[in-house]
Amino acid sequence: MLAADTNIHALADILYDRGLANARTGRGYYLFLLSALIIALSIPLLRIDLSTPLNEPIRFNRARQKIYAYNFKPHWTAPFSPWPIETAVYDWSQVRAEFFYYSSGSNHQYGITLSIVKPGTNEVIDRFRMTYNNASEDPWLYIHTYMEKGPEALPLRPPTRPERTRLVQPPPPLGAEGEVARGHRP
Known part of the structure; x- marks a missing residue:
């Protein structure tokens, strides 16, 4: 941990010496570099997520x-x-x-x-x-x-599940005057 911390301080000293950062903008510059790196790495991952085919027949x-x-x-x-x-x-x-x-x-x-x-x-x-x-x-x-x-x-069609019986029957369709339509039992 000490070596990594020393490397970060050495990089900060180089940036200060070259005028790329000062005491006020030093952390902002690191934040900008980190943001740019995250965006650059996320573009290919986003493309894979959005453009990968849903199936491969x-x-x-x-x-x-x-x-x-x-x-x-x-x-x-x-x-x-x-x-x-x-x-x-x-x-x-x-x-x-x-x-x-x-x-x-x-x-x-x-x-x-x-x-x-x-x-x-x-x-x-x-x-x-x-x-x-x-x-x-x-x-x-x-x-x-x-x-x-x-x-x-091959079988003519895939086997299907047996017809389920409904617990609640739907109401019969109504005719013009409100009576039950022909062909349906009340």
């Missing part, structure tokens, strides 16, 4: 047995230039599904990650998330069935 091409993943790559060295979205193409035979779970205090993240492996090995080349905070394996089974057996093997 994964496309499955059954005819070619390929998957296409879109990867957003921010460049820290060029915060004001356009950041590209790169397309990665992989063979379906290289795809494996993994369930992931991360926990940090009250923050729990889980879902399915698609892993791309080298052909003939289990060495992972790339990973990207397919689902987020969904513990079900149904999305992976649906995609796997589509890629292996085709759309004919």
Whole structure:
């Protein structure tokens, strides 16, 4: 702590000697430098927060047995230039599904990650998330069935929940004179 304190005083002495600061404006100058540094560091972070895509789609091409993943790559060295979205193409035979779970205090993240492996090995080349905070394996089974057996093997529509019964029935619609409209029971 003593060395850092000495360095700050040495910097202040240099600024005083060169006339860049005096006894009245010395602290204001440090405050100005600190403010400029905070603004300069926050611009790239703000850009990442505002311009990052909300999702990165994964496309499955059954005819070619390929998957296409879109990867957003921010460049820290060029915060004001356009950041590209790169397309990665992989063979379906290289795809494996993994369930992931991360926990940090009250923050729990889980879902399915698609892993791309080298052909003939289990060495992972790339990973990207397919689902987020969904513990079900149904999305992976649906995609796997589509890629292996085709759309004919898929269910006609996803199963739906049974119709809920209402505790309170809405009132029937009224006709022109206030009577119950035809076709509705009172």
